[in-house]
Amino acid sequence: MSSHKPDTRTKILESTWKLLETTTGDDVRMSDIAKQAGVSRQAVYLHFPNRVDLLIATTRYLDEVKDSDGRLAASRSATTGLARLDAFIEAWGNYIPEIFGVAAALLAMQDKDPAAKEAWSNRMQAVREGCEAAVKALDRDGQLRPDLEREKATDLLWTLLSVHNWEQLTNACGWTQDAYVDAMKALARRMLVCET
Amino acid sequence: MSSHKPDTRTKILESTWKLLETTTGDDVRMSDIAKQAGVSRQAVYLHFPNRVDLLIATTRYLDEVKDSDGRLAASRSATTGLARLDAFIEAWGNYIPEIFGVAAALLAMQDKDPAAKEAWSNRMQAVREGCEAAVKALDRDGQLRPDLEREKATDLLWTLLSVHNWEQLTNACGWTQDAYVDAMKALARRMLVCET
DNA sequence: TTCCTTCCTTGACACGGTGTAAAGTTGACA
DNA sequence: TGTCAACTTTACACCGTGTCAAGGAAGGAA
Structure with a gap:
C-alpha cells in the first residue's frame, strides 16, 4: 500500500x-x-485495457486517497434531520471541486462510451443515497414539506447538488466555493423543509 | 427563403x-x-466547413423553425413579476425538450471545440437574460427576497433552469414534462420570492 | 554462472472519423 | 454551343485509440 x-x-x-x-x-x-x-x-x-477504464480507475483511486466514504459518512452521525442535511451538503459540496477534473472527463465520455456512463451513474447513485438519507431524516423529524413525497424530494435535492450546477455557479457565475455551499444549504432548506 | x-x-x-x-x-x-x-x-x-459549424447552424435553424424568440418574448407581456416568472419558466421549460437532441450534441463538444463552447455560451446567455428580466420584474414588484441581490437571484434561476437539470429530472428521475414545469415554477418561487 | 520470469520499451500497424484535394458529371441558362 | 454552379467520386493526409511482436533490463532460483 x-x-x-x-x-x-x-x-x-x-x-x-x-x-x-x-x-x-x-x-x-x-x-x-x-x-x-x-x-x-x-x-x-x-x-x-483502454482509456475509459483508466479514467474510471482514476476516480476510484481518487476516492481512496481522498477518503470520500469517510467524508460522506460523517454526515451520518448528525442527530437532527436539519443537521444531517447541512452536513451532507457541506461534505459533498466541498468534495466536488476536488474531483471535478476527473469527473468532467468521465462526464464528457458518457454518450460515447457505455462503460463511462455506467461508472458515472454508479457514483451518482451513491450521492443519491446520501440525499435520500437526508430526506428520510428530515421526514422522521416531521420537517419535510407535506406536499413533497420522499422520492420527489430526493430527486430535487440530488439535482440541486449536481456537479453541473456546481460548475455553473462557481465557474460560469464566478461564485466562491463558500458562497456555493452556503447557497445550497439555504436553498435545500427552502426547497424541502416546511415553514416553521 | x-x-x-x-x-x-x-x-x-x-x-x-x-x-x-x-x-x-x-x-x-x-x-x-x-x-x-x-x-x-x-x-x-x-x-x-466542419462538424461544429454544422451543429451550430442546426441550432440556429431550429430556433428559426420553432420561433424561439417569439415564444420567449411572450413572457415579456406579463404584467406582474410573478406572472412573468411563471410565463418564462413555462416557455423555456417547454422549449428544452424540443431542442434537447441538438443541444446535447453541442454540449458534448464543448470542451473539445472552443467554437462549440462559444455557440452554446451565447445561447445560454439569451436564457440568462430572460431570467434577469424575470428577476427584475419581481424586484420591481417588491417581491424579491431581501437577502438576494438581483445578480445572485439571476444566477440561481438560470442554474435551476439549466438543460442538465431538465435532463436529470425527466430522463434520470423519470418525471413527466408537466411535473418538471410545475416543480420548477414552485421552486423558483420558493427560491426567489419573499414570504407573503 | 545460467536460466527464467516479470515488467517495460520500441516500432510497426490496423481502424475509424474528420477534413482536403482534384477531376468528372449534370443541368440550367444564355 | 459554351459556361457556370452544384454535386459526385475517389483518393488521401492526419490523429488518436488500441493491437501485436520482438527485445531489453533487473532480480530471484538453481
Missing part, C-alpha cells in the same frame, strides 16, 4: 489525475498521460 | 436535426448525416 517508490500503476493514476486537473477533459491523450508518468504509451495499456 | 423544393443546405440541416433527435450525440457522423440527406459526404462540407 504505502511503498516508498510508487509503482508504475500508481504513477499512471497520479499522472492522469494531475493532467485532468490542469487541462480540460478531452485534451488529455493516452500519450500525454504516458509522458507525464515517464513511461511508454504501451505501458499504460499494460495496466489499463 | 421559402422555396418549394428544399435546397441541399436545408435537407442537410433537417437531417442533422432528425438524427440528433433519435440517436445520441456523438454517434452522429458526417457520413450519417449525408446519407440521411441523400447527398454525398462532400456535399455537406460544401455547405458547412
Whole structure:
C-alpha cells in the first residue's frame, strides 16, 4: 500500500489525475498521460485495457486517497434531520471541486462510451443515497414539506447538488466555493423543509 | 427563403436535426448525416466547413423553425413579476425538450471545440437574460427576497433552469414534462420570492 | 554462472472519423 | 454551343485509440 517508490500503476493514476486537473477533459491523450508518468504509451495499456477504464480507475483511486466514504459518512452521525442535511451538503459540496477534473472527463465520455456512463451513474447513485438519507431524516423529524413525497424530494435535492450546477455557479457565475455551499444549504432548506 | 423544393443546405440541416433527435450525440457522423440527406459526404462540407459549424447552424435553424424568440418574448407581456416568472419558466421549460437532441450534441463538444463552447455560451446567455428580466420584474414588484441581490437571484434561476437539470429530472428521475414545469415554477418561487 | 520470469520499451500497424484535394458529371441558362 | 454552379467520386493526409511482436533490463532460483 504505502511503498516508498510508487509503482508504475500508481504513477499512471497520479499522472492522469494531475493532467485532468490542469487541462480540460478531452485534451488529455493516452500519450500525454504516458509522458507525464515517464513511461511508454504501451505501458499504460499494460495496466489499463483502454482509456475509459483508466479514467474510471482514476476516480476510484481518487476516492481512496481522498477518503470520500469517510467524508460522506460523517454526515451520518448528525442527530437532527436539519443537521444531517447541512452536513451532507457541506461534505459533498466541498468534495466536488476536488474531483471535478476527473469527473468532467468521465462526464464528457458518457454518450460515447457505455462503460463511462455506467461508472458515472454508479457514483451518482451513491450521492443519491446520501440525499435520500437526508430526506428520510428530515421526514422522521416531521420537517419535510407535506406536499413533497420522499422520492420527489430526493430527486430535487440530488439535482440541486449536481456537479453541473456546481460548475455553473462557481465557474460560469464566478461564485466562491463558500458562497456555493452556503447557497445550497439555504436553498435545500427552502426547497424541502416546511415553514416553521 | 421559402422555396418549394428544399435546397441541399436545408435537407442537410433537417437531417442533422432528425438524427440528433433519435440517436445520441456523438454517434452522429458526417457520413450519417449525408446519407440521411441523400447527398454525398462532400456535399455537406460544401455547405458547412466542419462538424461544429454544422451543429451550430442546426441550432440556429431550429430556433428559426420553432420561433424561439417569439415564444420567449411572450413572457415579456406579463404584467406582474410573478406572472412573468411563471410565463418564462413555462416557455423555456417547454422549449428544452424540443431542442434537447441538438443541444446535447453541442454540449458534448464543448470542451473539445472552443467554437462549440462559444455557440452554446451565447445561447445560454439569451436564457440568462430572460431570467434577469424575470428577476427584475419581481424586484420591481417588491417581491424579491431581501437577502438576494438581483445578480445572485439571476444566477440561481438560470442554474435551476439549466438543460442538465431538465435532463436529470425527466430522463434520470423519470418525471413527466408537466411535473418538471410545475416543480420548477414552485421552486423558483420558493427560491426567489419573499414570504407573503 | 545460467536460466527464467516479470515488467517495460520500441516500432510497426490496423481502424475509424474528420477534413482536403482534384477531376468528372449534370443541368440550367444564355 | 459554351459556361457556370452544384454535386459526385475517389483518393488521401492526419490523429488518436488500441493491437501485436520482438527485445531489453533487473532480480530471484538453481
